[in-house]
């Protein structure tokens with residue numbers, strides 16, 4: 001029978017079909033040497049498994065499954081449906097995706113299919129079924145891996161099949177009544193009124209801005225279609241292979257916004273995520289930390305699997321910087337620190353051919369006599385020594401609200417400023433909180449907020465009445481709430497909430513903004529009142545009146561000179577702060593000092609700008625993770641047992657520059 005996932009699994013994508021048999025023997029030897037205990041098999045092997053419409057070839061996969069099992073390695077078996085084989089698209093070119101400007105995307109890369117294509121789905125389900133029937137009781141099987149990064153290259157398709165599916169989706173959303181759609185889309189504007197759903201199209205390239213609600217609904221529809229592709233395969237797997245968990249790998253990272261993963265997470269038996277740092281970005285580990293906390297949010301707080309990241313460079317960014325010595329270990333452990341129960345990579349062996357031949361792997365082109373391989377082995381040993389954290393998770397007193405729909409709405413065209421980016425404030429507030437030792441949960445606005453002392457609402461442009469009420473209730477009940485600019489502006493239909501900005505939060509915050517005053521590119525202003533010195537701000541300012549709140553900080557100059565930039569209002573037994581501009585990092589640090597002091601959230605010991613400290617909590621123990629991203633040793637006043645060094649610590653842990661520690665707390 002299939003067996004459970006290894007605790008703190010280590011391994012990665014394994015593509016043996018790219019290599020001759022001799023390499024497979026070496027693979028298993030080196031997997032053993034490096035402690036690999038889980039591999040993802042078959043992700044892009046559709047063309048190998050089904051070489052023609054009625055031809056199947058499982059022999060090579062049978063052999064791999066058996067050999068891996070004999071070597072003690074578990075398998076995360078892909079349903080292999082991510083990339084249709086050439087014979088299928090040759091027979092059915094109508095399943096190819098079409099872009100918003102009408103270009104058909106050809107096969108030759110990967111993922112060339114329309115997510116709404118019934119032909120694709122029929123063939124994908126046949127393959128999924130065949131694999132489930134063949135391997136459901138294989139002893140190597142530990143996890144099913146549906147498709148791969150659904151929507152990675154084909155998230156939005158504008159073909160006629162998609163258009164018809166979009167209309168069906170709209171009929172369901174708007175009670176089959178086109179008048180409801182007209183209201184929701186505001187089609188009185190620009191003569192867009194529809195008398196029949198049959199007239200409605202996806203937002204294909206138009207002479208000018210497409211209707212924003214049409215765009216928003218198309219994003220919702222596209223995310224739902226992709227999720228449906230997961231759900232239908234999952235249901236086959238649950239039926240034929242009960243008891244084996246099913247996942248699909250998310251792409252929770254700054255670069256990816258198309259899939260509403262906070263909704264998707266509920267459909268998965270276990271969430272898994274792929275994360276790639278932004279090469280060359282100063283402090284890229286901060287984006288990693290935010291994404292990892294958001295991934296835990298998609299998993300409803302439960303442990304999740306890091307399905308892919310890279311040992312070093314990728315091949316798809318403009319300049320693919322290699323990781324510095326020690327950086328891979330810090331990156332990998334940081335995911336564990338934020339709740340991952342597996343550390344997996346793309347991919348086991350760096351390819352010698354194909355579009356990803358310059359992508360790093362666990363086993364580099366240069367072989368095992370390399371610093372990279374030695375670090376892989378070192379990391380694997382380190383993970384063995386901290387294995388006891390598996391199954392535990394983080395429980396924090398601060399929450400950042402995050403919503404993919406708000407992201408989509410916020411970054412639509414025809415807005416006051418293209419410089420307002422959805423993740424920008426969330427990431428900077430997360431950075432400042434982390435630097436002050438505050439652990440953060442990143443959760444959907446519909447989450448239960450009752451246990452949080454601090455609730456951060458960054459750029460929540462689109463918000464439902466219920467979510468706005470829940471935020472207000474959290475403040476009433478004693479939380480410190482902070483809302484940043486361009487929040488609460490529209491409802492679910494992207495209609496402005498009237499009466500002054502920020503509509504949904506105006507009463508809670510006790511402010512009323514009559515006009516946005518966005519700043520020009522390169523323009524900055526000064527804000528005083530958050531500390532001894534004035535701080536800088538850019539991007540945004542507002543013509544804001546106090547309506548119950550008091551001013552905490554004021555613009556010194558710029559278009560809002562003399563007006564409040566940061567406000568605070570006492571609400572019930574809590575408070576509500578508003579930040580009407582984009583504070584620079586020093587300004588955000590000052591703001592967060594106030595919020596931390598007022599809310600009384602716990603600050604973990606030893607944290608700093610470059611020292612990441614998080615806690616995982618289990619049934620009987622808790623562990624403090626310390627990751628020193630800086631160039632100087634870090635002093636951490638913690639008592640317990642450091643699993644990395646095997647030494648007891650009594651309030652005087654020193655973590656070397658670039659080093660890590662995992663302390664089971666006394």
Ligand code: GLA
Pocket residue numbers: 148149274276308314315346356359
């Ligand atoms: C994604 C894919 C992998 C591989 C990596 C490269 O995560 O899932 O197949 O292409 O990117 O970084």
